[in-house]
Amino acid sequence: MDPPRPVVPASHRHEADPCSPWARFLSWLECVCVVTFDLELGQAIELVYPHDAKLTEKEKTSICYLSFPDSYSGCLGDTQFSFRFRQSIGRKSSNIGEDAYNRDAPVTLQCDMGHFYGYVYFRQVKDVSVKRGYFQKSLVLVSRLPYVHLFHTLLQVIAPEYFEKLEPCLEAVCNEIDQWPSPVAGMTLNLPVMGAVLQVRIPSKTDKPASSTCTDHAADHSRVGSVQVLWELTLLGEPVVVMAPSPTMSSEIVLALVSSIAPLKYCSDFRPYFTIHDSEFREYTTRTQAPMAGDLPKQVKVKKLAKLKTLDTKPGHSAEETVRGAERHFATAPERYMASLMPLQRSVTPWKTPPQIRPFSQEEFVATLEHAGPHLTSMLKGDWMGLYRRFFRSPNFDGWYRLRRREMTQKLECLHLEAVCDADLVGWTKDKSEVEVVDLVLKLREKLTKAHGQQLSVKDGALDQLEACVWTIAASLPEDLQTVLRRHRP
Numbered sequence: 001m002d003p004p005r006p007v008v009p010a011s012h013r014h015e016a017d018p019c020s021p022w023a024r025f026l027s028w029l030e031c032v033c034v035v036t037f038d039l040e041l042g043q044a045i046e047l048v049y050p051h052d053a054k055l056t057e058k059e060k061t062s063i064c065y066l067s068f069p070d071s072y073s074g075c076l077g078d079t080q081f082s083f084r085f086r087q088s089i090g091r092k093s094s095n096i097g098e099d100a101y102n103r104d105a106p107v108t109l110q111c112d113m114g115h116f117y118g119y120v121y122f123r124q125v126k127d128v129s130v131k132r133g134y135f136q137k138s139l140v141l142v143s144r145l146p147y148v149h150l151f152h153t154l155l156q157v158i159a160p161e162y163f164e165k166l167e168p169c170l171e172a173v174c175n176e177i178d179q180w181p182s183p184v185a186g187m188t189l190n191l192p193v194m195g196a197v198l199q200v201r202i203p204s205k206t207d208k209p210a211s212s213t214c215t216d217h218a219a220d221h222s223r224v225g226s227v228q229v230l231w232e233l234t235l236l237g238e239p240v241v242v243m244a245p246s247p248t249m250s251s252e253i254v255l256a257l258v259s260s261i262a263p264l265k266y267c268s269d270f271r272p273y274f275t276i277h278d279s280e281f282r283e284y285t286t287r288t289q290a291p292m293a294g295d296l297p298k299q300v301k302v303k304k305l306a307k308l309k310t311l312d313t314k315p316g317h318s319a320e321e322t323v324r325g326a327e328r329h330f331a332t333a334p335e336r337y338m339a340s341l342m343p344l345q346r347s348v349t350p351w352k353t354p355p356q357i358r359p360f361s362q363e364e365f366v367a368t369l370e371h372a373g374p375h376l377t378s379m380l381k382g383d384w385m386g387l388y389r390r391f392f393r394s395p396n397f398d399g400w401y402r403l404r405r406r407e408m409t410q411k412l413e414c415l416h417l418e419a420v421c422d423a424d425l426v427g428w429t430k431d432k433s434e435v436e437v438v439d440l441v442l443k444l445r446e447k448l449t450k451a452h453g454q455q456l457s458v459k460d461g462a463l464d465q466l467e468a469c470v471w472t473i474a475a476s477l478p479e480d481l482q483t484v485l486r487r488h489r490p
Contacts, residue, residue, distance in 0.1 A: 022050055022178055023178075024177070024178050024179065024180055024181070024182055025050070025174060025177050025178040025180075027101075027180075027182035027183060028143065028145065028177060028180060028182075028183065029141055029142060029143045029177065030053065030055075030116060030142045030143055030144065031048055031049060031050065031053035031055065031142050032048070032049045032139070032140065032141055032142070032170060032173075032174060033045055033047065033048050033049075033063055033067070033138075033139075033140040033142060034046045034047040034048075034137065034138070034139055034140070034162075034170070035063065035064055035067040035068065035137070035138040035140060036136065036137045036138075037068070037132070037136040037137075042064075043064040043065060043067065043068050044064060045060055045063065045064060046137075047167060047170070049167075049170055049171065049174050050174065055142075056088040056091075058088055058279065059085070059087070059088055059116070061279055062085040062086075062278065062279060062280075063085070063118060063140060063142065065275060065277045065278050065279070066083040066085060066118060066120075066273060066274075066275070066278065067083075067118065067120050067122070067138040067140050068122060068136070068138060069081075069122060069246065069247045070247070070275055075122065075124055075246060075247075076124055076125070077123070077124065077125065078121065078122070078123050078159075078160075079120075079121075079122045079123075079124070079246070079247070079248055080119075080120060080121050080122070080152050080155060080156075080248060081120050081122075081246075081247035081248045081250070081251040081252075081272070081273055082117060082118065082119055082120065082148055082152075082251040082255065082272045082273065083117070083118045083120065083247075083251065083271065083272055083273040083274075084112075084115050084116070084117050084118070084270065084271055084272055085115060085116055085118065085271075085278075085280075086114065086115055086280065087114055087115060087116055098111045098113075098144075099455060100455060101182070101183060101184070101185065103455060103457075104184075104185035104186065104204055104205060105185040105202070105203065105204065105205060106185075106203055106204070106205045106207070106262075106263065107205070107263070107265040107403060108146070108259065108262050108263065108265055108266075109145070109146060109147070109203055111144040111145060112144050112145075112146065113144070115144075116142050116143065116144060117142070117143050117144070117145070117146055117148075117151075118140050118141070118142055119140065119141040119143070119148070119151040119152055119155060120138050120139070120140050120155075120247075121138065121139045121140075121152075121155040121156075121159035122136075122137070122138040123135065123136070123137055123138075123159070123163055124136045137163065139155065139158070139159045139162055139163075139170075141154065141155065145183070148255060150198070150200055153198060154193065154198060157193055157194055157196065157198070158170075158173050158193065158194060161194060172194075173193060173194065176192060176193050176194070177191075177193070179192070180192075183202045184202060185202050185203065185204040185205065186202065186203075186204035186206070186207075187201070187202050188200070188201040188202075189201075189202065227260075230257055230260075231257075231260050231261070232387070234257045234258065234260055234261055234266065235261050235264070235330070235387075235391060235394070235396060236390050236391060236394045236396070237266075237267070237268045237394040237395045237396050240257065242254050242257075247273045250272065250273055250274075251272035251273045254270060254271070254272040254273075255272050258270050261330075261396065263331055264330075264331055264396055264400055265396070265399055265400065265403075266396060267395040267396050267398065267399030267400075268395050268396070333365075333368070333369060333388075334365070334388075334400070335404075336368075337360075337364075337365045337368055338360070338401075338404050338408070341357050341358040341359075341360065341408075342357060342408055342411070342412075343355035343356070343357065343358075343412065345415060348412065348415045348416050348419055349419060350416070350419040350420040350422070350423035350425075351423075353416075354412040354413060354415070354416040355412070357405060357408050357409065357412070360401060360405075362389070362392050365388070366385055366388065366389070369384065369385060369388070410454060410456060413450070413451070413454070413456055414456050414457060414458050417447060417451055417456065417458050417462065417463075417466070418458055418459060418462055420444070420447070420466065421458075421462045421465050421466045421469075425440070425444075425469050425473060426469065426472055426473060426476075428440075429473055429476065434477060434478070434481060437473060437476070437477060438477065438481060438484075438485065440473065441470055441473055441474050441477075441485060442485075444466065444469075444470045444473075445470060447466075448463060448466060448467060448470070451463055
C-alpha cells in the first residue's frame with residue numbers, strides 16, 4: 001500500500017465529544033512529550049501535552065532516557081527512531097474504545113496493554129547561544145498503538161514546525177488530533193493536521209497479509225546477516241541483542257524481526273532501542289530478574305547460531321525469499337489443525353451447553369505434517385518437525401494458542417446464542433414448572449450479560465430478540481416471582 005501522504009487541505013472537521021475531554025486524542029496517543037538536555041539534570045521533560053496527562057515518575061524517567069540517542073552515536077541533524085517501555089503497575093487505559101478496536105484489529109496491531117511505544121523526532125544542531133554549543137531536543141509521541149510508519153510520518157509533518165514555533169504549535173496540533181475519528185479496523189481515514197491530510201487505512205484481521213500504511217517494518221536485510229537464522233530465533237522466542245551504530249537502525253531492525261513472524265504475534269518482550277542507562281537494564285542482564293522466558297546469560301548474546309538453523313535454503317533462492325515463504329507457510333498448518341478441533345455446527349443445539357473444543361495434541365498435529373506440511377510447498381528444506389516441536393515450547397506458540405482458543409470459544413458462544421434466539425423458548429415453558437422457568441430466565445440473563453460484556457459478534461437484532469423473549473417468559477410467572485427476578489437483575 002502507499003504510505004500515508006499529505007494531500008489537499010481538509011474540507012471538514014469531526015466534532016469531539018464535549019462530555020469526554022481528549023477522548024479522540026486518547027484513542028491515538030497517550031500524550032506528547034518534549035525532552036531537552038539540562039546541564040544540571042541531564043535529559044529532562046520540558047513539556048507534556050495535554051497538561052493533565054498522567055505519567056508516573058518511572059514512566060517519565062524511561063521517556064527521558066530513551067528519547068535521546070546514545071552520546072556515542074554522533075547523530076547530528078534530525079533523527080527518528082522508536083522505543084518501547086513498560087507501563088507502571090496498576091495503570092488503567094485512558095481509551096474506552098480499546099476493546100472494540102482490539103477485537104477487529106490484527107493481533108500485531110492491537111493496543112499494547114502493558115507497554116507504551118515512543119516515537120521520537122530528535123534534533124541536534126550547532127548553536128553558539130547554548131552553553132554546550134548544541135541545540136538538543138526531542139519531540140516524542142507516546143502511544144499504545146504500534147503504528148510506527150504513521151506516527152513517524154506525522155512527526156515529519158509537525159516536528160520541524162514545532163522546533164520553530166514551540167508550544168503554541170504543539171497545542172494546535174493536539175487539538176487537531178482530538179478532532180480525528182477514532183481508529184476503526186478496516187476503515188480508510190483522512191486525518192487532518194497542519195493544513196494537510198494524512199490518508200491511512202487501518203488494517204483488519206480479515207485482511208490478506210500485506211504491508212500497512214500504519215506500520216511498515218521493512219528493514220535492509222543486508223544489515224542483519226543471516227535473515228533465516230534470525231527468523232528462526234524470533235519465531236522460537238530466543239533472546240537476541242541487536243547492536244547498531246544508531247537508534248534509527250536498531251529500532252528498524254528490532255521491529256522488522258518482530259514483524260517477520262506475522263501473522264503470529266511476538267509474545268516475548270522486545271525493545272527497539274535500549275541503553276545501559278535504562279532503569280530496567282539490570283533486569284535484562286541478571287539471570288534471576290530476567291523478564292523474558294527462560295534464563296538469560298549475564299552477558300546477553302546469541303551463541304552457536306549454526307545449531308539453531310534447522311532449515312536450509314534450496315538452491316537458486318535468496319534467504320529473504322525463503323523467509324518470506326516460511327512466514328506464509330509456517331502458520332498455515334497449525335491454523336488448519338486448530339480449525340479441525342472445532343465442533344461441527346450441527347452439534348450446537350439450544351437445549352444443551354455448547355460442545356467443548358478438542359485439546360491441541362502436539363503428536364496428532366505433527367502426524368498431519370507428513371501429508372500436508374509446509375515442507376511440501378515451501379522453498380525451505382530441513383527439519384520442519386523439529387522446528388514445530390521447538391515452537392510448541394515457545395511463548396509465541398503459547399500466546400497464539402491462547403488467543404485462537406479464546407476466539408473459537410467465543411465463536412461457539414455466538415453459535416449457541418443464535419441457536420437459542422431461533423428456538424421457541426416460550427413454547428418450551430408451557431409445560432414446565434415455575435422452578436424450571438425461573439432457572440431458564442436466570443441462565444438467559446447470564447448469557448445476555450456475557451454476550452454484552454465480551455461484545456460477541458452475533459447477527460443483527462439477535463440480542464434484542466432474546467431480551468424481549470426473556471421479558472415475555474418472566475411476565476408469565478406469578479407476581480411474587482417476577483418481583484424476585486427484578487431484585488436479582490445482573
